[in-house]
Amino acid sequence: MKSATYPRHARLLCGLAVLACLAAGGASAQEAQSVPLVRQDFSDCTNSTVNAGVEPAGTISLVRNSDGTTAVKIGMTVAPDTTYHFYLKCVRQLGDIKTDDEGIGEAVFNFPTNSVGNVYAFDMYPEGAPAGNKFQSVTVKFP
Numbered sequence: 001m002k003s004a005t006y007p008r009h010a011r012l013l014c015g016l017a018v019l020a021c022l023a024a025g026g027a028s029a030q031e032a033q034s035v036p037l038v039r040q041d042f043s044d045c046t047n048s049t050v051n052a053g054v055e056p057a058g059t060i061s062l063v064r065n066s067d068g069t070t071a072v073k074i075g076m077t078v079a080p081d082t083t084y085h086f087y088l089k090c091v092r093q094l095g096d097i098k099t100d101d102e103g104i105g106e107a108v109f110n111f112p113t114n115s116v117g118n119v120y121a122f123d124m125y126p127e128g129a130p131a132g133n134k135f136q137s138v139t140v141k142f143p
Helices: 008-023
Strands: 032-039 058-064 069-077 083-088 092-098 104-112 122-126 135-137
Touching (some): 069 092
Antiparallel strands (some): 032 058, 032 135, 058 069, 083 092, 083 122, 122 135
């Protein structure tokens, strides 16, 4: 059987999900999850209107660590050579992600787990936030 070949960004996203579990030292399903990042200009603070059926531009992998922090690993393929501001939506900016000449970007951020509840979201956009170039995560829901 011939093995499948996947684009570079697909391999990157699969690797990020594995890394998230390893970073947590074998976290249980309740402590780790991944959500897609999709192109959508606006939504509310928990992204309740984000359409999960849209082809994702990236993946956000999350791990709740035993030290009271949540690790966020982002892998995406979007506009090339662009800096995106990445936000814990309606809370604060977590940092910037710079894409390469193929539009691939990746980053890792941490935030205090108690700075949000069990339901929250992320968004990202470049300086000036031009319409059509904004991205929202699907809602994150921890039990």
